[in-house]
Amino acid sequence: MLTSLLIANRGEIACRIIRTARAMGIRTVAVYSDADANALHVRQADEAVHIGPSPARESYLVGERIIAAAKETGAEAIHPGYGFLSENADFAQAVIDAGLVWVGPNPDSIRAMGLKDAAKARMIAAGVPVTPGYLGDDQSPERLRSEADAIGYPVLIKAVAGGGGKGMRRVDAAQQFDDMLQSCRREAASSFGDDRVLIEKYILSPRHIEVQVFGDKHGQVVHLFERDCSLQRRHQKVIEEAPAPGMDDSTRENICAAAVRAAQAVNYVGAGTIEFIADASDGLRADRIWFMEMNTRLQVEHPVTEEITGVDLVEWQLRVASGEPLPKRQDELAIDGWAIEARLYAEDPAKGFLPSVGRLDAFDLGDDARIETGVEQGGEVSPFYDPMIAKVVTWGEDREEAREALAAALEGAVVWPIRSNAGFLVRALDHPAFVTADLDTGFIAREGDALLPEALPSAEALNEAAALFVQDQPLAGFRLNAAPCTRVRMLADGVPVEGEASGAADGGEPVDGDGVLLTEGGQTWRIAPYRATGSAGGAAADGAILSPMPGRVIAVEVAAGDTVTKGQKLVTLEAMKMEHGLTAPFDGTVAELDAEAGQQVGEGRMLVRIERIEA
Structure with missing residues (x-):
């Protein structure tokens, strides 16, 4: 068994790994950037090493510094968590070449499944059904546009190296294609360093079903049943549950067997997830479920699988990495009850879900749910990383018991002055369609304002x-x-x-x-x-376009003196790994422009001022 472990990650997943490692008697080493010097995972680890400035590309994404930190502290192994370098085959190989244990799949398996086009070709060869689409090498806009036209709209443009909802755009009509392709490629290049894309048919009543798989170094592969991750906003998962509502035994057996075949096709070792898209227009049926991709790492939503199987997936990862066989055979695994997880984000639903950053003066999620978090009261929510601040997980004998428990836990969530999506999550959980499991991935977009919490107290x-x-x-x-x-x-x-x-x-x-x-x-x-204080102050001048949060300008669409129309995109800002388009509030001309691509800006900074065109 491993004796020491460096966690090449931050936040709640670093804390999660530290908890299991400590229970197994394994010494833990954390790494941290400038922004995380006082973070919870740093204090929970037995030792911590500073690896660079706040931006992830200068710290958590610099593999050489992480390996050096492991060597410096005598760590025997590196666990990548999820995100960052977790699916980087070159980093995995560098860890192995440095004489360290990599807690993850073989680099060849990561490469085989890391590029969506190659992965789909391999799955077809393995007899795993895949979604209709274009996987070709010709990446010219003309060829991609013609393939999309041939498939028929709506289509989905997806980054070949993508994941986590990044580098993905739905296109409903041919005239949208070029703009969506450009935006998708820009985000893919920024997030993954690879702007290649594939085209898929967009399923109009889709359910996102995924299967947890696990392999060891002795050739064994098992599944730990399925999860439903259909509640998504902008292709990012919001609420996940296990098992999947409406999944009958025959369909479950079919999809889980396909997931095991997929893992076996790449000689998979460790924790992985096979993601499927299901056409749920006529319920869940085995002949309407297709392979989308494989995530060669631990998933954010792994706690719901742990809750229904009684398995600690991080413990399994560490045991398998140590060379041990899987702790359980397939016939020893079974579903017990129901589990639901909600992702609590530091964001303001009332302002288009813009990220909310700063100090957490009050943070209390109670004691009635499983809480996975990397922050605490008095800590800081940084603009440099993903806005998820916690995962709230509940278990019940059945789905309704788990749902009621999760809604109750979130109703009492105290998060201030940082804004959170807790109220939004409560409304989603209490919505009649969620209660009856009448779900698809368009649920949140379709319900829109009905899920937004009240602006003021009752x-x-x-x-x-x-x-x-x-x-x-x-x-x-x-x-x-x-x-x-x-x-x-x-x-x-x-x-x-x-x-x-x-x-x-x-x-x-x-x-x-x-x-x-x-x-x-x-x-x-x-x-x-109430105290009369005169002018409330703080309001922007008419036509002033202010940065709604700290971030980086990645595109400026206008020039000084340009004539613009209401709703026209002016500037694109990147913050917390998401793009935010700032648009003209009315018809007018660009009177002032104080933004350029690559520029870091603070919250409230005026970027553009529009003068109204007088009638």
């Missing part, structure tokens, strides 16, 4: 806040229970509101200043006494 919650102020009680966080009486003017995150006060209010943790934190339905507000 009247009942404001009455409870008013009671605190009227009774001159210590200012504290609270839940709801008071009856109305005296009208009290207050501010909810600076917005004027009123409540009626009488009776006692339920106390909680105090916050700094004249205010209390109110949490309702997963949303948290700071409620303070």
